[in-house]
Amino acid sequence: MxxxxxxxxxxxxxDSEPMHARAAVLAAKQYNIDITIEYCYKFIGSTTYYMCQIMVDDFKLKVTPEELLKANEDMKQYLLKTEGYxxxxxxxxxxxxxxxxxxxxxxxxxxxxxxxxxxxxxxxxxxxxxxxxxxxxxxxxxxxxxxxxxxxxxxxxxxxxxxxxxxxxxxxxxxxxxxxxxxxxxxxxxxxxxxxxxxxxxxxxxxxxxxxxxxxxxxxINEPKTIMTTERLVIRELTAEDIKVLYELSKDPDIEIFLDDFKDSPEIEIAKHKAYIKNVYQYYGYGLWGIFLKDTGQLIGRCGIEYKNIGDIGEYELGYMIGKQYQRCGYATECAREILSYFFIKYKVPYIVAVIDRENVPSNRLASRIGMTKENELKRHNRNCYRYIIKNHS
Incomplete structure (x- = not known):
């Protein structure tokens, strides 16, 4: 922590580095040495005394580092008095x-x-x-x-x-x-x-x-970022360990039939998510996040926004999945509404869509419930789907 x-x-x-360099240049002139600002910049982060030691050696000065340091400090004080911090x-x-x-x-x-x-x-x-x-x-x-x-x-x-x-x-x-x-x-x-x-x-x-x-x-430190909290939920990035739980939730027949992912073994899905953390979470800052119960920390599903090609154009798409035993509790509605609001405010996109299988009745109802409007029909992975849209009014 x-x-x-x-x-x-x-x-x-x-923002003192330019002043320090100018002080060193002026101090060096007192000993008939011309140094450049660039010469001084190579000592940034080190001590002024160390710079003076090197200058004495580099230019074979017949003064001690302490004497050069005193001249440098005098010039610095002069510049501070005339220019301030x-x-x-x-x-x-x-x-x-x-x-x-x-x-x-x-x-x-x-x-x-x-x-x-x-x-x-x-x-x-x-x-x-x-x-x-x-x-x-x-x-x-x-x-x-x-x-x-x-x-x-x-x-x-x-x-x-x-x-x-x-x-x-x-x-x-x-x-x-x-x-x-x-x-x-x-x-x-x-x-x-x-x-x-x-x-x-x-x-x-x-x-x-x-x-x-x-x-x-x-x-x-590879610690998952918490995106938001709602009245009952915590929305945060998923870890590789979380995928094991999500994988089990996805295998319910009523859920699996509508999913496009989680088709490989748990080991492969975990490996894929490790790449997702690096290439999506860390690069874009958004993606599909985990939904956790605030009081117990239990992972119950996922929800988030991904940028996908829908037809011939790229669009920001809302996706969500709630484990069977956690459905009909209002969690998906609570989560989706907050994520839409968060994304509209933070990323200022004009609209967000959802593409849902026509046979997925609960998901279609949820889209309507959170204010999305059915716009058109399309084919995705040989499925007949509805495309919903919600505009940014924030």
Missing amino acids: LKAVIFDMDGVII KVVPYIINLIQDLYENGMRLIIASSSPAKAIEEVMVSLNIKQYFEGYVSGMMVKNPKPAPDIFMEALRRLGLGPKECIVIEDSANGVNAAAAADIACIGFMNPNSGKQNLSKSSYLIEGFEEINYAYIMNIYGMV
Whole structure:
């Protein structure tokens, strides 16, 4: 279970990487050294002291890393006084939302402790965090895992209970070395960063909130995403284990006759669903979901939306199946209505259809009950079917 989010600071909370690079360029000029912004960007995610050590070696400077660090810090303070902190858009909203939903938060930044404190106070976010770990507090900087291992120690949590948000290759690699899932933020101001070891990539924080983070975490650890709850039901993604139960429900003669799937062995159906999780749930975000009783957790059927070719055009199609012993309880109606409403609002499609065998009397009645209108007849898999439609009025 996700219990904490570990934030990098520079490039994630404040858009400071360009300023840091300019400070380094100005500091180097004091020693008659011309370096480029690109040169500085390769140190993103590591400590400034480490950068100064490398610069002294690369350019055979007759100064100590400490002296160069002091010049760099002086330039940084000058730029801060004249320009101030530039906050990454919408990141404060995310921090507040995570905190309000009970998520534990900590900063793990390569910046000095003083700089982290100044940012937290300046942005008025200190109250949301349990603390911070500076790269100066550990033996080895990012990409070594030390800083994240220390964050785990302070939180008293394991790597599977946390997720990191990083913008640099060094940070992403450090999270991977610590075996912590990592969201890679593709910050255009952080230079060309190789974030390939991220568990998930984002381009910004405008649509990122607590629920989104939980969904990312669920995907990373293969935890099924809960889509919604109704008065009596929980609608969530189906796992490979769930297919065993669904397979048994599908074998009732009155159900099996109208199904197009579950024709293979349980082992093959499970293998097919594992591919479905990756290629449908994770790629599209929707599909056929499991219907579970809220009070017992019992799987009683499935319902959802799939994009299918119907005739010569592609359409969003509602599908549903309820186990025989759970029929005539209103579960299908309760579930289908909520899914239609959810899909219309979230995906803003103009209409949704249902294609139902003419002989499947209960399903035809349900389509009418939830507000669908019989539009036409068609053939599907050599069956005579009705095509129902419901338009988006949300």
